[in-house]
Amino acid sequence: MTSGELPGRGADPENRARALQSLLIEKGLLSTDLVDEVVSKYETDIGPIHGKRVVARAWTDSDYRDRLLSDSTATLEAEGHTGLDGVEIIVIENTDHLHNVMVCTLCSCFPWPVLGLPPTWYKQPGYRARMVKRPRETLREDFDLDLDDDIEIRVRDTSAEVRYMVLPRPPEGIENVPPEERPEYVSREAMIGVERLGDKHVREL
Amino acid sequence: MNLDHRIEDVLDSCDVPGEHEPAFEAPWQARAFGLAVVLTEQGHVDWNDFQHRFATRLDGREGELSEADYYRHWVEALEETVIEGMASRTELSSRVAAFERGERDASEFVAGVDHSHDHSHDHSQ
Numbered sequence: 001m002t003s004g005e006l007p008g009r010g011a012d013p014e015n016r017a018r019a020l021q022s023l024l025i026e027k028g029l030l031s032t033d034l035v036d037e038v039v040s041k042y043e044t045d046i047g048p049i050h051g052k053r054v055v056a057r058a059w060t061d062s063d064y065r066d067r068l069l070s071d072s073t074a075t076l077e078a079e080g081h082t083g084l085d086g087v088e089i090i091v092i093e094n095t096d097h098l099h100n101v102m103v104c105t106l107c108s109c110f111p112w113p114v115l116g117l118p119p120t121w122y123k124q125p126g127y128r129a130r131m132v133k134r135p136r137e138t139l140r141e142d143f144d145l146d147l148d149d150d151i152e153i154r155v156r157d158t159s160a161e162v163r164y165m166v167l168p169r170p171p172e173g174i175e176n177v178p179p180e181e182r183p184e185y186v187s188r189e190a191m192i193g194v195e196r197l198g199d200k201h202v203r204e205l
Numbered sequence: 206m207n208l209d210h211r212i213e214d215v216l217d218s219c220d221v222p223g224e225h226e227p228a229f230e231a232p233w234q235a236r237a238f239g240l241a242v243v244l245t246e247q248g249h250v251d252w253n254d255f256q257h258r259f260a261t262r263l264d265g266r267e268g269e270l271s272e273a274d275y276y277r278h279w280v281e282a283l284e285e286t287v288i289e290g291m292a293s294r295t296e297l298s299s300r301v302a303a304f305e306r307g308e309r310d311a312s313e314f315v316a317g318v319d320h321s322h323d324h325s326h327d328h329s330q
Binding site: 004006007008011012013014015016017018019020021022023024025027029030032034035036038039042043087120123124125126 | 229231232233235236237238239240242243244246247249252263266267268269270272273275276277280281283284285287288291292294295296297298300301302303304305309310311313314315
């Protein structure tokens with residue numbers, strides 16, 4: 001661990017970021033094109049849409065669902081939803097009596113390749129602390145999600161190496177929705193675990 | 206099927222709060238994010254190592270964490286990582302100072318602008 005003050009300390013973060021880029025380009029370690037490409041990918045292409053498609057497919061294709069649950073990382077990689085090396089993504093399914101919710105008590109690790117960038121509320125220290133200690137209350141108070149006592153809640157702590165993604169139960173009526181429209185009924189919140197879709201009908205979503 | 210069109214269709218139709226949050230509040234945040242990802246993809250930075258440095262900086266934080274705070278810690282973790290092998294502390298602090306003084310600006314990242322006059326190509330020192 002480097003000791004001492006950081007070189008950019010006290011400077012405007014904009015200048016610090018620019019200085020890093022400027023120097024790294026000069027050193028031949030990266031190019032502006034690459035940086036722009038990554039930013040563009042995460043702003044537009046990589047968002048919850050991949051996760052939504054994965055969920056929608058799992059809802060009606062049971063072979064895919066089985067593969068997804070037994071080896072999530074491999075199944076996702078085969079579709080090109082790769083992210084960073086060495087990071088495993090595990091898809092966990094909700095059932096009528098089990099509800100999963102994700103947190104990262106370290107920082108804000110998130111399954112970026114399938115869900116994009118984490119929402120601001122997810123990154124708050126308060127969210128993490130409360131969800132781990134009092135999940136049922138937190139879901140009710142912060143997310144309007146009131147779960148009966150007979151539903152077990154499992155809080156999944158995401159780490160740098162292992163990221164979780166929830167496979168929510170399908171809403172009623174999903175089989176009548178054309179396949180290409182089904183991803184629209186999945187939300188990022190449901191894939192994090194602060195929303196429950198199985199209790200709703202598609203017309204409510 | 207045109208995937209881009211499909212993506213837009215779906216995004217436009219989603220009415221879930223937070224779906225349309227901008228990914229970054231300011232360009233420097235995008236830049237910081239992009240730098241970390243590219244350095245990792247190029248193999249110059251180990252992602253777990255970066256995450257741990259970042260996590261250490263967030264450790265013990267109380268209260269609300271703004272997007273700006275969050276990405277500032279990214280920048281800090283990046284600086285820490287970079288001066289451990291990719292550049293010297295002095296090089297980086299000089300470069301930061303140059304941007305702070307307005308001697309350099311973001312135009313140097315725009316394709317087609319010639320900056321070769323800034324750099325000495327004599328590496329004999």
